[in-house]
Amino acid sequence: MAVETDWIERLTGESSARDAALADLRELLRGKLRHAFASSGDDFIEDITQDALLKIHSQLDAFEGRSKFTTWALTIAVRVGYTELRRLRWKDVSLEQVTENSASVDAGRVDSQNEPAASAARKQLVEAVHAIIDEDLTQKQRDVLKAELAGMPQEEIGRRLGMNRNAIYKLTYDARRKLKKELERRGFSQEDLSTD
């Protein structure tokens, strides 16, 4: 097994050293991923180990030395694993199903019926949030927000919209900021956002 500082050198070195380093890294990742994704089968572990190795090898330039190389490599491998796991879990669900389902749950209800016991202050806040969502967010922001609240992972929302996870994060981040700013403009404070 290579010592920590050797990894980059070996992985970018001449072919026999590189192959040996890749074999070492494969073995290390496979063991860790098997532990991390303990409920998944061997085929899944083999697949994500291979995908992770390719990904790590193609972005060695991105390793800045801010952690151990193996920790960095494992971080990428875990993300590769979850990307695949989430894809498999959500493969039969469309964005429309998710947004329509959550809409139908609330269809026809008004806020006070959703929360009959709510205080007057809470009702005002809920009304304001609904109004801002309807008036100030884009349709795309509304759809993504709804899908996220329904539990669909950002990656999977992005897959259906031709966007990557980071772009989805930024989209809902902009929506959150807009909502917060508009609530402040309407006189609601940070403390008013408490849910109890």
Add this chain to the structure above:
Amino acid sequence: MDLSKENMDALLGFLKQTKDREATCDDCLAAMAEFAETHLAGKTIPESLKAIEDHLEICAECKEEFETLLTALREM
């Protein structure tokens, strides 16, 4: 768009944590290894990693990946 009470509470929780500047999932991935090592060593989270700590509070996917990474690293 009407939200259920549960979704409204979740959204309000997110709004409460919303900051003017936030780390994105890509920022989080780039710093996660360093953050995990700092965390496992029991060290104080430095100012440079505070945005990552905040991101993990608001991003369920990065949080899930981080927890799994910790589990795997503890085995090293």
